[in-house]
Amino acid sequence: MTDDRPHLAVIGAGPAGLAATVAAAAHGVRVTLIDSAARAGGQFYRQPAIELNAGRPQALHHQWRAWERLRDALARHVEAGCVTHLTDRHVWLVERQLERQAGGADRNAFTVHALLGPEQQDPVEVRADAVLLATGGYEKVFPFPGWTVPGVLTAGGAQAMLKGTLAVPGRTAVVAGTGPLLLPVATGLAAAGVEVAALVESADPKAFARRTRALAAQPGKVAEGARYAAQLLRHRVKLLTRHTVVQAHGDDRLEAVTVAALDTDGRVRPGTARRIACDTLAVGHGMVPHTDLAETLGCRLDGTDVQVDDEQRTDVPGVWAAGETTGIGGAALSLAEGHIAGRSAAARLNGTEPDPRIWAPAAKSRTKLREFFAALDTVYAPPARWTDLVTDDTVVCRCEEVTGGAIREAVDGLGAGDVRTVKLLTRAGMGWCQGRMCGPAVAGLAGCELTPSRRPFARPVPLGVLARAGEAEADRSAAAPPDVLPD
């Protein structure tokens, strides 16, 4: 079957990727939606495995109606042949080539390289005229003594396991750290039958009062916060603000955490430590964008965020980005950005200049939500002196088991002033996760900003796959290639 419509590859099936897919498919573009999960939704709308046969998955979710609209629109476009949804594809690289056309003009051609999951051994390639990166983000956790004890996990991880597999890590949990994610995690675990002994938030409630105007500009968000507060009360979850976890206790398994109050400078106040028995600590200090694919494509970043213009275009022709990868801002912002990116890509792939008025409502909510999250960012902050908690024997790099002491020796003794030098001297960030987990902490201990680490591939790739990655190119020159090339 021939199809003359331009072809857009959307990477990531979370809120941004789904909104983009639906918007582009409705406006004359063929879309291949590529995602690592078995079902669409991303982290925010993560769905229980289909075999679990959940009759009421919405009990684990917020903003369910927005999800239903996206899910149904996606299904319609798949049915109509406008969208191909490729699940279980773990993208490790997006390549951009310039193809010389008959008329002499160059045009963009992209190859998306993925591994077929969950084993991630077999390669899959997708060819497209443009790509839209909606790769989301992941959680940041600053280290403290005991954070490697089993039973300590990220707040988002506890939520992902609950939403995706309907499993909980234990019977009694403490939810701790900072940020808006902690509220749904605490209420979600409580609703699923876990006793939540405390919600430990390092932010100061007074900081919210100081930002009232910016925060009240989003009445929906204020109401959401009030609903969480009511749920915490109903589940009798103790809320400890301006507190932090200073230590997790246990040998093979978590037994308790010690929490303590913080002073106005972010230091632990002496004499305030208390022990809370628990078998689970769900902890998080905010989010970091996934930018590996954008970096390899050469997209300009602003700090850790992919830089985009008003149309959500990166500075690389043919590459759009939307959602958390362009800056952490939550699901509603991702939906707005995804919609704009999808409309822009559809127009430009069809050779027309888009009129921004077609996405004016989305642009308006994008502006407001970015302001809202900028204000939230000033309120939700990890303890200013979190590095004080990192003792010399606290493991900082979980993969390579590099301690705080080794990193301090590299910084103070050997003069390392950036994450890369610390890595070369200590191996911190050289392991399986490639520094995704320890990067923010190593940057903090080295006294520098967290910068993207320019990983050539977004995930580990079997050497055999890498060796054969170019082979399809030769075949392509011989025959007209299909868009999806199974290996």
Place this chain on the structure above:
Amino acid sequence: MNSPLDLADAHPGPAFTVTLDGRVIEALPGQTVAAVLWTAGVTSWRTTRGAGRPRGIFCGIGVCYDCLVTVNDRPNQRACLVPAHPGDAIRTQEGTGHDD
């Protein structure tokens, strides 16, 4: 007490069994290896290469590689991503998983 399965009104197909280090444990269709192990009360299934310390789920979404486990003699599988299948032989992974 509510369970997450009750909360989501889940009615999975019949349970099946897998083994963890030879011990038979129950699993539900659709569960990942990590979910099966959690449900059996197990929170660690790997020891680190250096200090031999126990590890289990940390990020829960496939980013951190802390939950590596050996499934059917294949080491370094991410328990948070890999679905459990009937008869799977799950083994605690020591170090790189290639030593034995």
